[in-house]
Amino acid sequence: MFGFESVSTKGDIEEGTLYPGLSYGENQLRWGFIRKVYGILAAQLVLTTVVSSVTVLYSPVNELLRGNSGLMLFFLILPLILLWPLYVYQQKHPLNLIILGLFTLCLSLTVGVSCANTDGRIVLEALILTSAVVASLTGYTFWASKKGKDFSYLGPILFTSLFTLFLARLHPDVLPTRVHLSGNLRWNQCRNFLGIYWHDRINTVLPDELILEIFNQLGSKSSRDACSLVCKRWLNLERLSRDTVRIGASNNPDALIKLLGRRFVNVRNVYFDERLSISLDGHFGRRRRGDPSAPSSQKPHHATEKSVSEDGEIDSYCLSDAGLTAVGEGFTKLEKLSLIWCSNVTNAGVKYLASKCSSLRSLDLQGCYVGDVGLAAVGECCKQLEDLNLRFCEGLTDAGLIELAVLCGRTLKSLGVAACAKITDVSLEAVGSHCRFLETLSLDSEFINNKGVLAVAKGCRSLKVLKLQCIIVTDEALQAVGVFCSSLEVLALYSFQRFTDMSLCAIGKGCKRLKNLTLSDCYFLSDKGLEAVAAGCSELKHLEVNGCHNIGTSGLEFVGRSCPRLSELALLYCQKIGNYALSEVGRGCKYLQALHLVDCSSIGDEAICSIAVGCRNLKKLHIRRCYEVGNKGIIAIGENCKFLSELSLQFCDRVGDEALIAVGRGCPLQHLNVSGCHQIGDAGIIAIARGCPQLSYLDVSVLQNLGDMAMAKLGEGCPLLKDIVISHCRQITDVGIAHLVKKCALLESCHMVYCPSITTAGVATVISSCISIKKVLVEKWKVSQRTKRRAGSIISYLCVDL
Structure with missing residues (x-):
């Protein structure tokens, strides 16, 4: 009866049973049930694996499901x-198995699409x-x-949860990093409930020196x-390892310096920059000592809508002598x-700072109203000073610089x-007499003559940069x-x-x-001078010619023939330089x-093609604004400059x-600016989006034929995009912007003024x-x-309110 008439009774009746006391027939029923359940489960897992693999590896299926939102929603x-x-x-066989197979197949398709569009480490974790x-x-x-326990819902759920938490808590040497981090997250959420606090093995094994080296x-x-x-230990160690502090314009910088001095005791480099503007209504204050020509020290503040009417309030945004005192006391190194x-x-x-920071090696006083007394104190106390910048220090005279040259020469x-x-x-x-080891000198003055x-x-004689x-x-x-500066490597001559x-x-x-020559607005130079430099300086690597209207094609031809190591060439406002000059450079x-x-109005496609063929690096x-350059030259660049x-x-x-x-097919672009190229539309930008996934900067301003389709493709193909300029693009709408920012999670700046379709x-x-x-x-009204x-x-x- 019930299909057990032929069951043998030889041997011990308890042999092979699930647990003692169970009859042999009932034992067979239970084993059969377990085999059936695990057979169905194994079939479901195999079907899920096969269908998901096909969905992941066969791109047409994946694209069909991902691109058709209605079909995906149906599944x-x-x-x-x-x-x-x-x-x-559930009791109708085999109809129940057919329905179960359809159920598993639908789930497999959605699992496959999810796996294909998810980081592999997350899939491995799942x-x-x-x-x-x-x-x-x-x-x-x-x-x-074996124990004869009943299958109530609470037992298997608690056991499975505990085992999964234990697995997720394993060391990262066993599981991937993402798995370990997600396991930590789950563990931190439930360990207070379980009352288990595990020991932090990292802080007991790694010494301070090794952690500091990792931070560095x-x-x-x-x-x-x-x-x-x-x-807390890592916080203290990170503070000890911090050697640089950069401070922009901020509210009450003097107090900020005191706080930073207490926290970061090993700081060796401090940078202040108060050139940033402040968006406060009303008058912004004044330049000290009545200097109207210098930029006002405007600072941003979080309370951007509050007006400031007194100079004392604006001064609270500026670094003062009290702040320098805090620098000297807090950063002694x-x-x-x-x-x-x-x-x-x-x-x-x-003066107080110099007395406290005797190990100072570099000092930049650009735009500071510091006089001879302060500079003399620097020379007296900072005997190791190597780098000094005195740009726009209008309070200085010859006396201060002479004393510093004598003391720190x-x-x-x-x-x-x-x-x-x-x-x-x-x-x-005085500098020439005392600073024998000077290597870099930058002079911008209308009062310096030949004598100096x-x-x-x-x-x-050791001068390298002039x-x-x-x-x-x-x-x-x-x-x-x-004649005298034979070690000179960088020479820049302006105006x-x-x-x-x-x-x-x-x-x-x-x-x-x-190695580096810059000629800017030197009107009396001609090809002869450039030929002399090219003939004598064969190691030249950087050449910039800006606004030297008498330099033409022959001078640059000589550079192409005589300077094989040239790595950077800049030609600005050179109307007399033609195609043949760049052809020689390319060869x-x-x-x-x-x-x-x-x-450079005389340079066209012929020159660009020569550069593309000869300079493949x-x-x-x-x-x-080189109006003779067209598609032919840029296509050659895309085909040759990989x-x-x-x-x-x-x-x-x-x-x-x-x-x-x-270009999209052949060049791994990271930076692209096609502003004002009116013939460029969606097709060109879509090609860039498909071929340049590393693109991080894009300027497509003033492109009247650019629309939402290009923005959507940029969002899909350029996930690393950080900066984009779409100003004056009339066809781009809110829809295109939404598609762009949907997948460009790293976007940091967006310029979109005069875009009438963006609301x-x-x-x-x-x-x-x-x-x-x-x-x-953007415009303020948007x-x-x-x-x-x-x-x-x-x-x-x-437009900023003034």
Whole structure:
């Protein structure tokens, strides 16, 4: 009866039973039930694995389900519908198995799509935890069967949960990092309930020195800040390892410095920069000592709507002598200090700082109203000073700089002086006499004559970097540089009106190590001078010619033939340089990596094709307002320059979609600027989105043919995009913006002024969807009150109320 008539009774009746006391027939029934359940479960797992694998590996199926939201929704709802026939026909065989198979198939399709579009580590975590659930339920099944326990719901659930938590808590050497972190999250949520506190093994095994070394290897500040939140020990160690502090314009910087000095005792580098503007209504204050020409020290503050009417209130946003006192007392190991446009700092503060920070090696006083007394104190106390920047220090005279040169002459290696009207040739004579080891000198003055430059050239024979903007200096001084400064490597000459090719001939003969040459607005230079430099300085790597209207094709041809190591070339406003010059550069400069062309009307596709064929290592190409450059040249770049990462084609009217399609196929772009290229539309930008997944910066402003389709493809293909400029794009709407920001989670800045189809809703979408957003530039009327309250600090307006 019941199919057990042929059961043998030989042997012990208890042999092979699930647990003692169970009859042999009932034992067979129970084993059969277990085999049936696990057979169905195994079939479901195999079917799920096979269907999910096909969905993941066969892209047409995956694209069909992912691209058709209606079909995907149908497969999500169908399992819920199939639950009803499963319940009704649970006793109808084989109809119940058919319905169960359909139920499993629908789930398998959704699981496959989820796996295909999810990080592999997360999928591995789900696989491990699912296997843990199956294994724990199986173990509980056999244990309960042996003991004769009933299968109530509470026992298997508690056992499975405990086993899964234990697995998720395992060491990261056993499980992947993502699994371990998610396991920690689950454990932290339930350990208070369970009353189990595990010992932190990391803090007991790793010594302080090793953790500090790990902190030093972290590149970004955000990573260090995240590590400091792990525990108190890591917080203290991270504070000890912090050696640099950067402070922008802020409210009450003096108190902030005191706080930072107590927390970070090993800081060696401190940077202040008060050039940032403050968006406060009313008058912003004044420049100290009645200097109307210098920028006002405006600072941003969180209370952007409060007006400030008194100078005392604005002064609270500026670093003062009290702040410098706090720097001296809190950062006793200070080696580098930068005070940029800290206009409230005076001689007293600098003098006290110098007395406390005797190990100071670098000091930047740009825009500070510091006089001779403060500079003399620096020279007296800071005997190791190597780098000094005195740009826009209008209170200085020759007396202060002379005293510093006498006291720190043996150690000073770098000096910058600009817009200091009271510093004359007398100071430079002292520098030439005492600063024998000076390597870098930057001069920008209308009052320096040949006498001062001659003294520096004769006295500072180790000079390697020389930057001059002295309009009354003549050939005599620069010829002395060529004769005496044989170690010169960098030479920059700006706005010289009284020197000719004779100076460059002397430089070419004497400065054989010259690697970097900049000629800006030097109207009397011609091809002869450039040929002399190219002939004598064969190691030249960087050349910039800006606004030198008498330099033409022949001079640059000589550079292409004589300087094979040239890696960067910039030609700005050079109307006489033609295609043949760049053809010679393409043939002779195989290592060229960067080319900048601005307003070179005689350069066209022929020159760009020669560069593309000859300079295959090109990484940066910037072209602006070169109207003869079109699709042919840029297509050649895309086909030959496989390392190109930056491309800028501003207002090149002849460049269209065909050029960008070629670039998208051949170049791993990270930076693209096609502002004002009116022939570029959706097709070109879509090609870039498909071929350049590493793109992080994009400027498509003033493209009238660009629409929402390009924005949608950018969102799908460029997840690393951080900065985008879409101003003056009339066809881009809120829909396109929504598609863009949906998947560009790293977006930090978005400029979208004069986009009439983008409304208040579009601006709110950008603010709410991009968690990393730092700057949004829009018209003021497009920002709602809610958006302004939510993210007022990151919104910049096209027109600022004055």
